[in-house]
Amino acid sequence: AVPKAVVSRLSLYLRELQHLVRDGNETTSSTQLGSLLGFTDAQVRKDLAYFGQFGYPGIGYRCTELIDAVKRILGTDRSWPVALVGLGNLGRALLGYRGFQNQGFSIAAAFDVDPQKVGPAIENVPTFHLDELAAVVAGKKIKLAIVAVPAAAAQEVADRLIAAGIDGILNFAPVTVTAPSNVSMVGVDLAIELEQLTFNVVNQPSK
Amino acid sequence: AVPKAVVSRLSLYLRELQHLVRDGNETTSSTQLGSLLGFTDAQVRKDLAYFGQFGYPGIGYRCTELIDAVKRILGTDRSWPVALVGLGNLGRALLGYRGFQNQGFSIAAAFDVDPQKVGPAIENVPTFHLDELAAVVAGKKIKLAIVAVPAAAAQEVADRLIAAGIDGILNFAPVTVTAPSNVSMVGVDLAIELEQLTFNVVNQPSK
Numbered sequence A, B: 001a002v003p004k005a006v007v008s009r010l011s012l013y014l015r016e017l018q019h020l021v022r023d024g025n026e027t028t029s030s031t032q033l034g035s036l037l038g039f040t041d042a043q044v045r046k047d048l049a050y051f052g053q054f055g056y057p058g059i060g061y062r063c064t065e066l067i068d069a070v071k072r073i074l075g076t077d078r079s080w081p082v083a084l085v086g087l088g089n090l091g092r093a094l095l096g097y098r099g100f101q102n103q104g105f106s107i108a109a110a111f112d113v114d115p116q117k118v119g120p121a122i123e124n125v126p127t128f129h130l131d132e133l134a135a136v137v138a139g140k141k142i143k144l145a146i147v148a149v150p151a152a153a154a155q156e157v158a159d160r161l162i163a164a165g166i167d168g169i170l171n172f173a174p175v176t177v178t179a180p181s182n183v184s185m186v187g188v189d190l191a192i193e194l195e196q197l198t199f200n201v202v203n204q205p206s207k
C-alpha cells in the first residue's frame, strides 16, 4: 500500500508543477521540484518511483507530461461531482472555496436538515433536504461526499451516504466515523495543522 | 530536520493514546497503536525514535507518560492563545470548533475589516478591527495566528501579523504567503484531502 504521506506529497508536486508551467517552464528536475517544496531530490524520486518512471535522461521531467501522470495517479484526470452535507459555517465556506474547482472537484449538491437552509441555490449549488439524498446522489452519479455536520449526526449521515452509493467521504466532524472497507473515509482535524505549527515554533531559533 | 509526515503522525498517536486512556488502558504497544491507525509497529517505533526512548521492556508504553512526552514534542504541553483573522464563513466555523480546545489551543481574539463583523464577541471570543491587531496581539501575548481572509488580502495580513510578533501562521487562503525564515508558515488546502480520497477510490476494488 502506498503511504498516505506519499499521496499528499504527490498533491504538492502537482501544484508546484502547475505553478512551473504557468511561469513558462517546460521541464524541471527532482532537485528543483523538491527544493521549491522543501524536500530532497531523493524524496521526490522515491515518491514517484512507486508509480513508474517519468524522467528523461539529460532532460529531467517534462512538466505537462508529469502533471498528466500525477493527475492520473491521484484520480483527478477526470472531474468529480461532490455531495456536501451540512450547510453551517463550515459547509458554506467549503461551498465557496475555489480551490476545489482548480483540481476538478465541484460540489454538485448540498444537503441539510434545517428547512431554512435548503431551497435557494448557494454559490450556484442546488440545495436539498437530506431526505432527497439518495435520489440526488443517484441522479447526479455522485461518488464523493463531504460531511460538515455536528458530531452527533456524523455517523448517521455517513451511513445514509454509503447507502446512497458514495465511495469516499471526507469527514470534518470531530468523531471517528466507521465505514465498510470498500468505502474510503478520510477525517480532517485542523488542530493537527496547528500542532505542526507549534512543533515548528518550539523547535526553531527564537526571533 | 524531522519530516512533516512524522510530526503529523505524532498528532495521530496523541489522539489515539487519549482514546486508549479514556477507554481505561494504562499501557499500549507500538503494534496496538499502529494497528488502530493503520500503521506498522515499525513505523510507530521509527517515528518515536526521532525524539527518544519511550518504551519499557516487557510493558510497552505507559499511555499517560507517552501522552505527556508527545505533547512536549509537539509543543502542546502548554496552552496557546491564537489570533484569527477573517470572520467570514471559514473564520466563524473555526471560531466554533471545539477540537482546538481539546489540544490546548484557544482563539483569544478575532479580527476583520468589515465593521459589521467586529464588536460583539462571537462564541465568547472578542472581536476587533484589524487596526487593533498589534495592540491586542502584544497585550494577550499571542504567538500563533490563523489567516482566513480572501487571497488578495492574505500576504498583507500575514505581514501585519509578523510585525505584531506572531511566530507561526496557519494560512487557509489559496495563495502562497511568504514569511521570514524564523516564522513558521503552514498552508492548508482542503482539495489535497479530496485527492487522498480520489486516490483511494480509484485504487480500491469497486463495490
Ligand SMILES: NC(=O)c1ccc[n+]([C@@H]2O[C@H](COP(=O)([O-])OP(=O)(O)OC[C@H]3O[C@@H](n4cnc5c(N)ncnc54)[C@H](O)[C@@H]3O)[C@@H](O)[C@H]2O)c1
Residues within 6 Å of the ligand: A085, A086, A087, A088, A089, A090, A091, A111, A112, A113, A114, A117, A130, A148, A149, A150, A151, A153, A157, A171, A172, A173, A174, A188, A189, A190, A191, B092, B093, B094, B096, B097, B098, B099
Ligand atoms: N475538522 C475540523 O478541523 C473542523 C473545523 C471546524 C468545524 N468542524 C466541524 O464541522 C462541523 C460543522 O461545523 P459548523 O461550524 O459548520 O457547524 P454549524 O452548527 O454551523 O453547522 C452544522 C450544520 O449541519 C446541519 N445538520 C445537523 N444535522 C444534520 C443532518 N443530520 N444532516 C444534514 N445536516 C445536518 C445543521 O442544520 C447545520 O446547518 C462540526 O462537526 C464541527 O465540529 C471541524
Ligand SMILES: NC(=O)c1ccc[n+]([C@@H]2O[C@H](COP(=O)([O-])OP(=O)(O)OC[C@H]3O[C@@H](n4cnc5c(N)ncnc54)[C@H](O)[C@@H]3O)[C@@H](O)[C@H]2O)c1
Residues within 6 Å of the ligand: A092, A093, A094, A096, A097, A098, A099, B085, B086, B087, B088, B089, B090, B091, B111, B112, B113, B114, B117, B130, B148, B149, B150, B151, B153, B157, B171, B172, B173, B174, B188, B189, B190, B191
Ligand atoms: N484552504 C482551504 O481548503 C479553504 C477552504 C475554504 C475556504 N478557504 C479560503 O479561506 C478564505 C476565507 O473563506 P470564506 O469562505 O470564509 O470567505 P468570506 O468571504 O466568507 O470571508 C472572508 C472574511 O475576511 C474578511 N477580510 C477581508 N479582507 C480582510 C483583511 N485585510 N483583514 C481582515 N479581514 C479581512 C472579510 O471581511 C470577510 O469577513 C478564502 O481565502 C478562501 O479561499 C480555504
